[in-house]
Amino acid sequence: MSDLYARENMLDHIKNPRNRGKMVNADIKTKVVNRHCGDILSLYANIEAGKIKKITFDGDGCAVAMSSASMILEDIQGIDLKNLSKVTKKQVLKNFGQDLTPSRQNCALLVLEGLQQLNKKLNKNAKKDEE
């Protein structure tokens, strides 16, 4: 496991996290907890014209969870809302770029759980608007 912490990519995202921080004027936000270890991740997003205008994260968790969030969020700034559901487990793990043990995979995938929850909330809101 030690060489996990030798990964430049991960260390870079830990030391210089992208899009980290609470967004006060978020249109939508969500919070997920890794039930295996208690790590917490919050996601905040501004939505405009069917796109994610900006998305940020904050939380209290291990380096794997936080850097994985930083990596994924960097990639999805500005995407169409309909593409949000297309982020997959495989993609997140591949993006992380390191063989992870099953328990650490849970850490890296916390951000995905957050995105899925965010997506559910967005769909619910959209339905409400239609009604």
Place this chain on the structure above:
Amino acid sequence: MITKSIKKDFPILSRKVGKKQLVYLDNSATTQSPKVVIDSLTDFYTNHRANVHRGIHMLSEESTVMYEQSRKTIAHFFGVTPSEMVFVRNTTEASNLVAFTFLQTLKKGSTVMISEFEHHSNLIPWQIACKQLKLNFKTAPVNSEGELDLNFIKNSDFSFIAINHISNFLGNINPVHKIIEIAKEKKAYVYIDGAQAVARVPLNFKKLDCDFYSFSGHKIYGPFGIGGLYVKKQILESMPPFMTGGGMIVDVGIKKSSFLKDSEGYDAGTPNVGGSIALASALDYVTQVGIKEIAKHEHAVLTYMYESLLKVSGVEIYGTKKVSNRAGLVSFNLKGVHSHDLASILDGEGIAIRSGTHCVIPMHKKLNISSSARASLALYNFKEDVDVLIEGVKKSKKILGGYNV
């Protein structure tokens, strides 16, 4: 004196973790077993396995004798009689057993007290039982170092108190003698969770004069799945049954049955015969090494570990600052490094520690931390193990220090 050659008694300690030599510092979660304990399990399953109390064939006779002897050995190790030594799977089962049997005998409206920094297993059973039985549930406060407010306990009205002997999160040795004294004056009952204490301090439950004392075999060099609950004889005689079925009865009728009123009354179903035999052999091993020797040796290593960690800048240690009041473990955080990352980096160095909340979420909340790292000792740890730990902690700081969690 305990010397390094004792490591040879524990086969697992010679294994590697990746390319590194294992340094096992997760003993509060579970201790490793010496070869004699593993051998006793193998011997039972290889040569004597049979169900107990049910047969007259030779194997059944043998296993029954071995089972009963194991209860004797375990009871005597703690200065009590076999009829007062109930077998349980672990400490968790012990507190559940007491919560769902003995608490029924308290008057409605009586108060059950616990401390603020109990392991979840010494919290949730009381929480739930109190609700079901309409008892009051109260917690005794501790300060930020986890030191109990004895005056609060003295001035409170309660009928039952459950408290840990040594905290598995803070490492504090709690003043159980004083608590028992206070409780006696109030004619209140005392349950002690000794999960972290039995392998670390010499104990005589009779002399201690508590009403209940529980422990897990796997935390005192024994196997998983077996532990003990001491219950004072007079209490056991009037306590309702827990699990019911075969093995715990006196007589059975279709409408009504009667039950054994001693430790065997809590042996419903086929017991963990091999486990109890192996636990007895673990206690024999501890006796052979000497529990006083173990306590002395461990405390010397603990003091060294506490002081060494304290010297690493950025390390914050939890629990009492009086090292003489500590035993077995140190929980801490390294500034800017999440405990899981610390444990992960240490794992890469072959060092096994625990990270997370150690089943003590309320006390983590009280200290305003989300998790902590915990290094915990056993009789086979030496200062050299601590040195490896400290190097690992420093390395973690180099890799991740400054990362803002």
